[in-house]
Amino acid sequence: IESCLIHPLYGLGFPIAPQSGIRPPIMNGPMHPRPLVALLDGRDCTVEMPILKDVATVAFCDAQSTQEIHEKVLNEAVGALLYHTITLSRDDLDKFKGLRIIVRIGSGFDNVDIKAAAELGIAVCNVPSSSVEETADTALCLILNLYRRVTWMHQALREGTRASSVEQIREVAGGAARIRGETLGIIGLGRVGQAVALRAKAFGFGVIFYDPYLPDGVERSLGLQRMATLQDLLIHSDCVSLHCSLNEHNHHLINDFTIKQMRQGAFLVNTARGGLVDEKALAQALKEGRIRGAALDVHETEPFSFSQGPLKDAPNLICTPHTSWYSEQASIEAREEAAREVRRAITGRIPDSLKNCVNKEYLMAASQWPGIDAATAVHPELNGGAYRFSTGLIVPTGGLPGSGTGVEGIVPASLPIAHGIAPVSHPPHTPSPGQPSKAESDRDMPADQ
Amino acid sequence: MALMDKHKVKRQRLDRICEGIRPPILNGPMHPRPLVALLDGRDCTVEMPILKDVATVAFCDAQSTQEIHEKVLNEAVAALMYHTITLTRDDLDKFKGLRVIVRIGSGFDNVDIKAAAELGIAVCNVPSSSIEETADTAICMILNLYRRVTWMHQALREGTRACGVEQIREVAGGAARIRGETLGIIGLGRVGQAVALRAKAFGFNVLFYDPYLPDGVERSLGLQRMATLQDLLIHSDCVSLHCSLNEHNHHLINDFTIKQMRQGAFLVNTARGGLVDEKALAQALKEGRIRGAALDVHEIEPFSFSQSALKDAPNLICTPHTSWYSEQASIEAREEAAREVRRAITGRIPDSLKNCVNKEYLMASPQWPGMDSSTVHPELNGGATYRFPTGLVGVPAGGLPVAGATMEGIVSGTMPIAHGIAPVSRPPHTPSPGQPSKAETDRDLPADQ
Numbered sequence: 001i002e003s004c005l006i007h008p009l010y011g012l013g014f015p016i017a018p019q020s021g022i023r024p025p026i027m028n029g030p031m032h033p034r035p036l037v038a039l040l041d042g043r044d045c046t047v048e049m050p051i052l053k054d055v056a057t058v059a060f061c062d063a064q065s066t067q068e069i070h071e072k073v074l075n076e077a078v079g080a081l082l083y084h085t086i087t088l089s090r091d092d093l094d095k096f097k098g099l100r101i102i103v104r105i106g107s108g109f110d111n112v113d114i115k116a117a118a119e120l121g122i123a124v125c126n127v128p129s130s131s132v133e134e135t136a137d138t139a140l141c142l143i144l145n146l147y148r149r150v151t152w153m154h155q156a157l158r159e160g161t162r163a164s165s166v167e168q169i170r171e172v173a174g175g176a177a178r179i180r181g182e183t184l185g186i187i188g189l190g191r192v193g194q195a196v197a198l199r200a201k202a203f204g205f206g207v208i209f210y211d212p213y214l215p216d217g218v219e220r221s222l223g224l225q226r227m228a229t230l231q232d233l234l235i236h237s238d239c240v241s242l243h244c245s246l247n248e249h250n251h252h253l254i255n256d257f258t259i260k261q262m263r264q265g266a267f268l269v270n271t272a273r274g275g276l277v278d279e280k281a282l283a284q285a286l287k288e289g290r291i292r293g294a295a296l297d298v299h300e301t302e303p304f305s306f307s308q309g310p311l312k313d314a315p316n317l318i319c320t321p322h323t324s325w326y327s328e329q330a331s332i333e334a335r336e337e338a339a340r341e342v343r344r345a346i347t348g349r350i351p352d353s354l355k356n357c358v359n360k361e362y363l364m365a366a367s368q369w370p371g372i373d374a375a376t377a378v379h380p381e382l383n384g385g386a387y388r389f390s391t392g393l394i395v396p397t398g399g400l401p402g403s404g405t406g407v408e409g410i411v412p413a414s415l416p417i418a419h420g421i422a423p424v425s426h427p428p429h430t431p432s433p434g435q436p437s438k439a440e441s442d443r444d445m446p447a448d449q
Numbered sequence: 450m451a452l453m454d455k456h457k458v459k460r461q462r463l464d465r466i467c468e469g470i471r472p473p474i475l476n477g478p479m480h481p482r483p484l485v486a487l488l489d490g491r492d493c494t495v496e497m498p499i500l501k502d503v504a505t506v507a508f509c510d511a512q513s514t515q516e517i518h519e520k521v522l523n524e525a526v527a528a529l530m531y532h533t534i535t536l537t538r539d540d541l542d543k544f545k546g547l548r549v550i551v552r553i554g555s556g557f558d559n560v561d562i563k564a565a566a567e568l569g570i571a572v573c574n575v576p577s578s579s580i581e582e583t584a585d586t587a588i589c590m591i592l593n594l595y596r597r598v599t600w601m602h603q604a605l606r607e608g609t610r611a612c613g614v615e616q617i618r619e620v621a622g623g624a625a626r627i628r629g630e631t632l633g634i635i636g637l638g639r640v641g642q643a644v645a646l647r648a649k650a651f652g653f654n655v656l657f658y659d660p661y662l663p664d665g666v667e668r669s670l671g672l673q674r675m676a677t678l679q680d681l682l683i684h685s686d687c688v689s690l691h692c693s694l695n696e697h698n699h700h701l702i703n704d705f706t707i708k709q710m711r712q713g714a715f716l717v718n719t720a721r722g723g724l725v726d727e728k729a730l731a732q733a734l735k736e737g738r739i740r741g742a743a744l745d746v747h748e749i750e751p752f753s754f755s756q757s758a759l760k761d762a763p764n765l766i767c768t769p770h771t772s773w774y775s776e777q778a779s780i781e782a783r784e785e786a787a788r789e790v791r792r793a794i795t796g797r798i799p800d801s802l803k804n805c806v807n808k809e810y811l812m813a814s815p816q817w818p819g820m821d822s823s824t825v826h827p828e829l830n831g832g833a834t835y836r837f838p839t840g841l842v843g844v845p846a847g848g849l850p851v852a853g854a855t856m857e858g859i860v861s862g863t864m865p866i867a868h869g870i871a872p873v874s875r876p877p878h879t880p881s882p883g884q885p886s887k888a889e890t891d892r893d894l895p896a897d898q
Contacts, residue, residue: 042614062613083614137627137651138596144589148582150743151599153768155606162751163769165510166490166531170779173771178778179585202650203585295598303610320601321611323621330626331618 026078026100026346028055035078037342040069041086047332048081051339055346066092079342081105082112084322085302090116101345101354105338106325107131109358110246110273118362123351125341126358128191130334131325136195138324139241139271142295143184143200146239146267149176151318175292180204185237187230187253188244188272189214196241197224208233211244231261239267246273256281265292271324274299279310286314293317297324474526474548474794481505483526485790488517489534495780496529499787503794514540527790529553530560532770533750538564549573549793549802553786554773557806558694558721566810571799573789574806576639578782579773584643586772587689587719590743591632591648594687594715597624599766623740628652633685635678635701636692636720637662644689645672656681659692679709687715694721704729713740719772722747727758734762741765745772 026035037052039045039060052058056079063069064086079101082088088102090113102112104126114124145151156172163169184200186193186209197207201223208225210233211218219226227233230253234240240262244250254268255278262268268291270277279300285291293316301309304321311317344353351357474483485500487493487508500506504527511517512534522543528550530536536550538561550560552574562572593599604620611617632648634641634657645655649671656673658681659666667674675681678701682688688710692698702716703726710716716739718725727748733739741764749757750770759765792801799805 044615064613085613133628133652134596134624134626137592138598140651141589141592141596141598144585144592145598148586148589148772150586150589150593150766150768151602153771154599154766155603157752157754157767157769158603160753160755161769162753163771164512164751165533167492168751169769169771170774172769173774176582176771176774176776178582178775180581199650202647203588204581303612303616304605305608305610306605307608318598318602319605320598321605321609321617321620323601323611323617323624324596326618326621326624327626328624 026350028346033057035346036073036076037079037081037346038069038073038077040080040082042081042083047335048339048342051336052343055343066095069095079103079345081338081342084108084111086111088112088117093117093120093122096122100350101125101342103127103338103341103345105334108245108273110275114359115362118359118366121363121366123345123354123357123363124359125338125345125354125356127334127337127341128356130337131327131330132191132195134327134330135192135271135324136199138297138320139192139196139243139269140199142269142271142297142318142320143239143241143267144203145318146269146293146295147177147179147182149173152316181206182238183208183236185209185227185233185240187211187233187240187242189218189224190243190245192271193243194222196243197222205239208236230258234258234261235263237266238263239269241269242272242276244272244276246275251275252278252281254278254282256284259285259290262291264290267292268294268296270295271297274302283310283312283314286311286316291316295319298322474798483794484521484524485527485529485794486517486521486525488528488530490529490531495783496787496790499784500791503791514543517543527551527793529786529790532556532559534559536560536565541565541568541570544570548798549790551575551786551789551793553782555579556693556721558723562807563810566807567814569811569814571793571802571805571811572807573786573793573802573804575782575785575789576804578785579775579778580639580643582775582778583640583719583772584647586745586768587640587644587691587717588647590717590719590745590766591687591689591715592651593766594717594741594743595625595627595630597621600764629654630686631656631684633657633675633681633688635659635681635688635690637666637672638691638693640719641691642670644691645670653687656684678706682706682709683711685714686711687717689717690720690724692720692724694723699723700726700729702726702730704732707733707738710739712738715740716742716744718743719745722750731759731762734759734764739764743767746770 028035034055034057037048037056037058039048039058040063041061043060043062045058045060049058059073059077061069061073066074066086066088074095075097077096078098080096080099081103083105088111093099093113093116099120099122102117102122102124104112104124107126107128109124109126112124117124153172161172163172180203182205184197184205184207186197186207189197189209189211193209193211197209200207206225208227209219210227210230227236240254242254244253253276254270259281268277268282274296277296277300282291282294286294294314295318296304296311297320299309299311299319299322302322304319306312306317306319311319341355344355347353351360351363354360357363482503482505485496485504485506487496487506488511489509491508491510493506493508497506507521507525509517509521514522514534514536523545525544526546526548528544528547530550531553536559541547541561541564547568547570549571550565550573552560552572555574555576557572557574560572565572601620609620611620628651630653632645632653632655634645634655637645637657637659641657641659645657648655654673656675657667658675658678675684688702690702692701701724702718707729716725716730722744725744725748730739730742734742742762743766744752744759745768747757747759747767747770752767752769754760754767759767789803792803795801799808799811802808805811
């Protein structure tokens with residue numbers, strides 16, 4: 001062990017060695033205090049608590065950056081839950097000393113450096129299924145608002161416009177267009193893209209898509225037309241809708257150059273990630289009318305404000321504050337699934353027990369998993385090594401932990417669960433590319449999973 | 450003086466008309482072109498190419514018959530109109546030579562079609578042009594209620610910022626999952642069917658109520674039919690109106706029927722304002738019994754948020770009677786309306802008409818005796834004509850006609866068309882109830898019909 005943190009309160013040495021990449025398994029069981037799980041960028045753990053309280057201590061940080069996270073959490077948290085409002089770069093991840101699992105409560109994980117996490121032995125997971133239809137329904141709502149202009153006309157009425165005669169009606173509705181025969185171009189035919197495609201067909205849209213990651217033939221499954229290049233899609237679309245995740249290859253996918261490949265007067269819809277669109281270029285195109293209208297749920301800088309940023313004076317905009325995913329049911333489902341993934345991490349093996357690990361391949365490739373058996377692989381101090389922490393931990397931003405009042409289940413008073421120390425995971429066989437990781441069957445899971 | 454004599458002849462002809470006997474529309478080389486007037490608009494550019502060789506076209510731009518020039522009241526043979534002017538029995542009585550009225554659009558509740566029939570005036574509509582536009586707008590309204598895009602865009606415009614996920618949940622509060630919700634369609638006509646099929650794509654369970662349709666239509670589209678309005682209201686999470694307004698369904702949605710709706714249901718109306726009692730709706734919105742309403746049509750139009758029973762009601766989305774509009778739909782409707790007028794002028798009324806909505810009432814009224822042409826009134830066949838000054842342009846509200854400069858084809862200088870005098874229509878066999886009237890093949894119509 002190259003370094004060892006002596007806990008200031010308890011005087012215990014316990015092994016942590018971020019530099020060498022060796023991380024202990026998550027300790028749990030009757031001999032050990034519950035591991036710490038922290039919600040980084042939120043305050044409400046009520047949904048997660050019932051699922052986790054018997055295997056973990058749950059805390060919330062309500063932080064907008066790692067600067068705001070209390071040292072105790074940085075040192076001790078084993079699991080982290082987060083939304084999209086905090087970023088975890090390599091430097092941010094380095095600050096955590098005991099982190100083993102990060103779970104994104106939602107589908108996008110571009111705000112986490114998953115490669116760096118893997119190198120540090122941290123698995124990153126997401127919850128890809130909860131908001132698929134909410135997002136697709138919102139995307140269609142945005143598309144229809146561009147074509148039928150309901151949002152803008154409602155706004156005009158609120159501002160006092162009156163349309164007395166049919167000529168005035170035509171004027172206030174000017175630009176409202178027939179949909180049948182129009183072409184909708186979907187960039188990224190994932191779960192949401194497919195849901196959008198099938199809804200759009202019902203309106204008479206001709207639907208085309210571009211997705212370089214999918215195998216041949218998916219277009220035949222759904223009866224869509226596939227374009228070989230992004231340019232092909234842009235050239236042929238009357239309305240372009242983004243449904244791809246943000247990665248290192250597609251930042252500013254929609255930029256000055258690609259906008260000029262779009263049709264004159266096309267529409268643009270973005271419910272995916274703000275970073276896909278160069279807002280300066282979009283603003284210019286809107287002002288010049290090259291893009292007839294844009295509807296954006298996500299923006300380069302969030303939270304979005306009409307009075308700030310490159311879109312400040314752009315006409316023909318519809319914007320919402322990153323809400324396309326939201327319904328009460330979707331929110332609860334995502335939080336429950338995220339909590340269950342954390343539970344699988346704590347009670348099972350990382351990454352084998354995980355259902356939606358997004359950096360599994362990088363984890364395998366990282367140095368700490370040589371292909372040897374358990375007898376020689378486990379560091380002598382990892383098995384049975386202990387770290388303790390104070391009970392009743394609630395960590396307000398930037399302050400000392402106060403004894404817990406608001407968060408249910410913080411005080412570990414119930415009987416310890418009888419399960420043994422989790423062994424070190426053997427490195428599994430390399431999964432074939434594109435195969436989803438198969439989680440082991442969950443042990444000790446409540447029946448209602 | 451000579452002009453006075455001509456007017457005397459016209460007066461005698463008009464006296465005949467008051468007895469309920471109306472001459473056929475006279476046209477042909479011997480006769481000046483009949484007068485066609487657009488009552489509540491100014492723009493006849495689309496209608497002109499279709500009518501200019503058989504009629505003189507004028508516009509009145511009137512909001513009531515008070516504003517229509519006497520010349521038009523006396524001489525117009527055909528009237529084109531939108532929804533912004535009402536023709537009651539008294540209004541219809543003012544017209545002395547009117548034979549056909551064509552609504553440029555589908556609803557005709559603003560015309561007393563029975564009174565028109567008694568006066569020998571056929572009323573037609575154009576039911577097909579805006580079906581998908583209206584259905585697409587209805588779905589847009591429904592989606593705006595479920596996904597709250599319009600309200601969140603409005604909130605952003607007003608400066609709301611949503612920084613963390615808790616604030617996002619708050620600004621999006623009320624946004625609901627659609628799959629599993631029940632949409633209740635009142636009136637499964639052309640628009641209702643289009644809405645039903647689109648709604649299915651989003652996972653709505655679709656019900657409908659329509660007392661006029663025969664058994665089995667629910668099986669054609671795979672929908673569930675409710676036997677009574679109450680049944681539909683009880684079972685629907687969202688109610689959408691797609692029926693025409695008639696003497697039986699004014700204030701269909703009223704205090705009593707709203708109380709049959711589910712607590713927190715949505716209401717959408719793209720049909721007719723008169724179907725909804727706005728006072729009752731406002732009360733229900735304030736009390737939260739109705740969670741939100743989206744209305745394209747209102748009891749009083751043009752609608753204004755500040756001057757309405759809905760003045761202080763929350764959770765409203767309103768548009769100014771624009772759900773029908775797209776440029777293509779508008780042009781298509783106007784062309785079809787002009788063609789219907791042309792069929793009336795060059796053919797027989799009502800046999801040549803394609804979309805006559807009061808045919809049964811016409812058949813029943815006194816001036817269609819079931820006899821052959823030998824009993825035709827001697828003055829009707831080849832009877833003298835009525836003339837009007839050439840170059841008749843727009844008849845400004847309450848003003849004298851001005852010699853035409855801007856309107857194409859107003860000056861009747863082209864060669865007369867060689868077709869004979871249209872004979873009096875014999876009453877056809879009574880059509881079976883619900884059967885669309887079969888128009889005779891159009892004679893002398895341009896090939897591009």
